[in-house]
Amino acid sequence: xxxxxxxxxAGAAIADIPNGATLLVGGFGLCGIPMALIQALRDRGVSDxxxxxxxxxxxxxxxxxxxQTRQIRKMVSSYVGENKTFERQFLNGELEVELVPQGTxxxxxxxxxxxIPAFYTATGVGTSVAEGKEVRTFDGREYxxxxxxxxxxxxxxxxxxxxxxxxxxxxxxxxxxxxMATAAKVTIVEVExxxxxxxLDPNFIHTPSIYVHRIVVNPNPIKxxxxxxxxxxxxx
Numbered sequence: 001x002x003x004x005x006x007x008x009x010a011g012a013a014i015a016d017i018p019n020g021a022t023l024l025v026g027g028f029g030l031c032g033i034p035m036a037l038i039q040a041l042r043d044r045g046v047s048d049x050x051x052x053x054x055x056x057x058x059x060x061x062x063x064x065x066x067x068q069t070r071q072i073r074k075m076v077s078s079y080v081g082e083n084k085t086f087e088r089q090f091l092n093g094e095l096e097v098e099l100v101p102q103g104t105x106x107x108x109x110x111x112x113x114x115x116i117p118a119f120y121t122a123t124g125v126g127t128s129v130a131e132g133k134e135v136r137t138f139d140g141r142e143y144x145x146x147x148x149x150x151x152x153x154x155x156x157x158x159x160x161x162x163x164x165x166x167x168x169x170x171x172x173x174x175x176x177x178x179x180m181a182t183a184a185k186v187t188i189v190e191v192e193x194x195x196x197x198x199x200l201d202p203n204f205i206h207t208p209s210i211y212v213h214r215i216v217v218n219p220n221p222i223k224x225x226x227x228x229x230x231x232x233x234x235x236x
Contacts (some may be wrong), residue, residue, distance in 0.1 A: 010040035024151035024180040025053040032173030034157040034190040036218040078102040111148035113182025154184035165212030
């Protein structure tokens with residue numbers, strides 16, 4: 001393993017991601033997404049990707065830019081309603097989709113990071129979610145068996161990190177990022193600020209350095225809002 005985890009660019013950090021890789025990509029909507037890493041993937045032209053993410057961004061931002069260039073073969077997601085490109089490719093049979101209830105998705109990734117191969121949940125019993133899966137009864141209630149999710153690479157958005165790879169997330173940007181950081185063979189984190197070891201309060205570290213393999217600094221990320229809703233201005 002390389003002793004220095006800090007890479008000079010997003011392109012350098014993702015340079016060995018191959019075609020067909022399974023990626024765990026942090027974020028919730030457009031909040032807490034590793035945009036610099038996603039753009040580097042687009043620019044490199046990696047294809048046939050399987051992406052596990054809560055959603056697929058919007059048409060021109062987030063994972064949506066990889067859909068536009070047809071670099072994603074399969075999405076494992078919970079919510080995809082803001083992306084017209086996603087809808088069109090799915091309906092045309094150009095994109096494979098596995099829809100997973102949001103809590104189940106989080107738990108499948110957490111289980112993957114914890115070394116738990118599968119677990120039972122009541123969510124999805126009696127629906128299309130349970131089709132083809134084992135269902136068992138415990139204490140009079142049915143539960144469906146869900147397999148854990150792991151990835152080849154995790155692309156994570158943090159706020160601050162030290163050079164060892166200890167990471168802090170900023171408020172709601174925490175979302176799926178911490179569990180995904182634990183469930184991949186290689187975790188790449190994009191942060192806004194890099195500090196020296198010892199400068200972060202250990203009581204506030206969300207992802208310990210043991211899970212982080214590569215760090216990229218993006219000090220001024222563009223933070224988009226999916227849909228801005230405001231109240232009408234009061235009449236004078």
